[in-house]
Amino acid sequence: MLSFSEENYLKTIYHIEQFQPDGVSTNAIAKKIQTKASSVTDMLKKLAAKQLIIYEKYQGVQLTKEGKKIALKVIRRHRLWEYFLVKKLNYRWDEVHEIAEQLEHIKSKTLIDNLEEFLRFPKFDPHGDPIPDKNGKMILTKTISLLELKVGQKGVLDSLKDSSDAFLKYLNKKNLALRDRIKVIDIEPYDNSVHIETKTHQLLISKKVAENLNIKV
Amino acid sequence: MLSFSEENYLKTIYHIEQFQPDGVSTNAIAKKIQTKASSVTDMLKKLAAKQLIIYEKYQGVQLTKEGKKIALKVIRRHRLWEYFLVKKLNYRWDEVHEIAEQLEHIKSKTLIDNLEEFLRFPKFDPHGDPIPDKNGKMILTKTISLLELKVGQKGVLDSLKDSSDAFLKYLNKKNLALRDRIKVIDIEPYDNSVHIETKTHQLLISKKVAENLNIKV
DNA sequence: ATATATTTTTAGATAAGACTAAAAAAATAT
């Protein structure tokens, strides 16, 4: 049985691996998990001893098949609980992450499958991220960043690159939600800001924000 | 913020205090929490330093007002989660305790009140135990053990003195459930076993079992 | 009242997971 901490490391390595497929660095993990590099090194040794990652000094790490399986289990639990909190307990999407961070570590052979059934097998969490099924399979949607759209092009807001509460609150304020249809009205070449239009309103968006919006075209 | 372990100690002390109002012994705690007496002593010092218990060497402990408040919070969380597991995820009453032992430690200002509302403010958990409200208030039902009933007397199975999974499974097997109307047919003076009748069947019950059935007359 | 048994506490050790400071390795810049 893995500890909370071990599960968090595996999950974090999985997330970073999506962008850094050939070797996740100690520092990258430390930054995401909000700890010191030396603490990360200690844990990497432990996970390597358990054959959950491949670790060679100074070389960065990769999840083994078993490590990836556990990471996906934790992510599955996290996203199903987030869905529960939003759909059943009426939380907003910017309120659930921290609670799910705790709930994702509850240990039970049956709990998460029963929860999934109760929720009627949702395929996406409140932030548009796919929920892995019992076997770790999930729906991967092809998206591009809003920054890559040309003037006049349309698309649908599918998910987010940054799901921090701060960014979610920003989107609340600007009245932007998942599945909103977005059209690019204009792009300012000086600072790459984007002028967009939704069904209900027009909006000016900075490069930084545009970068974090995943669009299905 | 208290640790899992501290919360468990407070909850356990509260439970024992119901039967031992003037001082809970180190050994009693150790037995319930499945740990060594020396470990208990260490924790008692810590809880006393935090003013959650009154502790004097060799004298046993009592919860302070604040300690009791926290204990009731943990019990509230435990019982609401148990209710959720049975009513929403279709668990049996003998399957939920261990999962609730984990869920009861999830920290959030709002979670448990939202869960309570979602469940429509249940007043009793699946084992007949009262669920404390936001302020720690709960419905206390006057019951006596089945052992105290006379031949011919009737009553309703209200709750259990022992809610271990083993005992719950025994009751499943014998087709005895909460709120069953029970009549005492005969009492065997030799071993204090009790012959009872419910709406559907008759049953012979040992002294030990009878002792653990709380009856509302 | 005294011996014996039981309970509780103390002392010292261990494991997990974090930290700081310093050393070693790797990456980058001149």
Added chain:
DNA sequence: ATATTTTTTTAGTCTTATCTAAAAATATAT
């Protein structure tokens, strides 16, 4: 090619929650 900077690891410390073994206090029995 060498110096400098950055990254990573090591060594040693700390905290929390355990444990065992031994000492001290209390309870029980004769």
